[in-house]
Amino acid sequence: MEQTATVKIFSKDWFRTHASSIAGYGGVLFCIIFFSITTPIAGQSIWSGEKLATLISDVIVLAILSVGAVFVYSLGSMDISIGKQVGLYATIMVAIANSTGSLILGIVISLAISVVIGIVNGATGELLHIHSVISSLVFMMVLGGISTIIYSSMGSRNVALKTIDHHIFKNTWVMVAVLVIEVLIVSFLFNYTKFGKNAKAIGANPVAAQQSGINLVKYKVIAYVIMGVFVVVAAIFQMGYTGSASDSTGTGFEMNVMVALILGGMPLSGGMKSRVSCAVLGSFTFSLLNVGLPIIGIPVNTVNLIKGIIFIIVVLITCRKSRGILPR
Numbered sequence: 001m002e003q004t005a006t007v008k009i010f011s012k013d014w015f016r017t018h019a020s021s022i023a024g025y026g027g028v029l030f031c032i033i034f035f036s037i038t039t040p041i042a043g044q045s046i047w048s049g050e051k052l053a054t055l056i057s058d059v060i061v062l063a064i065l066s067v068g069a070v071f072v073y074s075l076g077s078m079d080i081s082i083g084k085q086v087g088l089y090a091t092i093m094v095a096i097a098n099s100t101g102s103l104i105l106g107i108v109i110s111l112a113i114s115v116v117i118g119i120v121n122g123a124t125g126e127l128l129h130i131h132s133v134i135s136s137l138v139f140m141m142v143l144g145g146i147s148t149i150i151y152s153s154m155g156s157r158n159v160a161l162k163t164i165d166h167h168i169f170k171n172t173w174v175m176v177a178v179l180v181i182e183v184l185i186v187s188f189l190f191n192y193t194k195f196g197k198n199a200k201a202i203g204a205n206p207v208a209a210q211q212s213g214i215n216l217v218k219y220k221v222i223a224y225v226i227m228g229v230f231v232v233v234a235a236i237f238q239m240g241y242t243g244s245a246s247d248s249t250g251t252g253f254e255m256n257v258m259v260a261l262i263l264g265g266m267p268l269s270g271g272m273k274s275r276v277s278c279a280v281l282g283s284f285t286f287s288l289l290n291v292g293l294p295i296i297g298i299p300v301n302t303v304n305l306i307k308g309i310i311f312i313i314v315v316l317i318t319c320r321k322s323r324g325i326l327p328r
Helices: 002-009 012-017 019-042 049-068 070-074 082-100 104-128 132-154 172-192 194-204 206-211 216-242 253-263 276-295 300-318
Strands: 158-160 244-246
Touching: 019 253, 019 276, 049 070, 049 172, 049 216, 049 253, 049 276, 070 172, 070 194, 070 216, 070 276, 082 104, 082 132, 082 158, 082 216, 082 244, 082 253, 104 132, 104 216, 172 194, 172 216, 172 276, 194 206, 194 216, 206 216, 216 244, 253 276, 253 300, 276 300
Parallel strands: none
Antiparallel strands: 158 244
């Protein structure tokens, strides 16, 4: 009986069913073992104080964004304006903090903007019958233009935070605590509420979900608003950790989030296989690659190439194949 059970667990069907989990957990475990062995040989361990601090700060910001984006990606949607949002929110918070001596007003304004963007991104796709990525593309260009105007008017590409002690945002325990709280909140909503179950149902089959009485506009708007709130949280830590904002703050974050989710085993098409753990695992894997590969002497351009190859492999492993190789 034990032999039969073992064969059943590790059968071809078992591997096919658990492909995304194997990719997510296997990827982060491989990176931990690989860099634990190779980086000391190269001269500086990835677990040294300096590199560990860099790794934690990189993981936290990316994980906050990725966990917040789980609902949107579970719907089979995406938002490519995340990076520009982080940059604009960081700029607003620094500018207002320098003027008023407080971050509160800047955070409130950023939250208000994020809610408006979330509502528009969530509703536009269904109401205008276009893919939600189109509206997020528009926001990416608009927010990028606003940031350019702001920094052009200041005559500088960087603005430093002068009136607020930002060292609390560098505190490892504070960063970890915020991420843990976010993971617990999102996990509860995603796994134990009607909203989470319906979001996954929409990603699995939007037509069937709508015919079952699920309001697609409502759930998409809520998903994008939730993500927007955590984009603001990520912007706070990004701004606080560097103590500044610039016209390049947040650049590439939208792609980093997508890659992190895929590395963690999240299907691009969303649906029932979407999990919060994908965001956490993928963020750790992505950050380990970012920090570890340069230590062992891999050039920056080659690092991006390696991450791209890994990204493609994981997509092919985790995608739905009923309608072809790539996800719908």
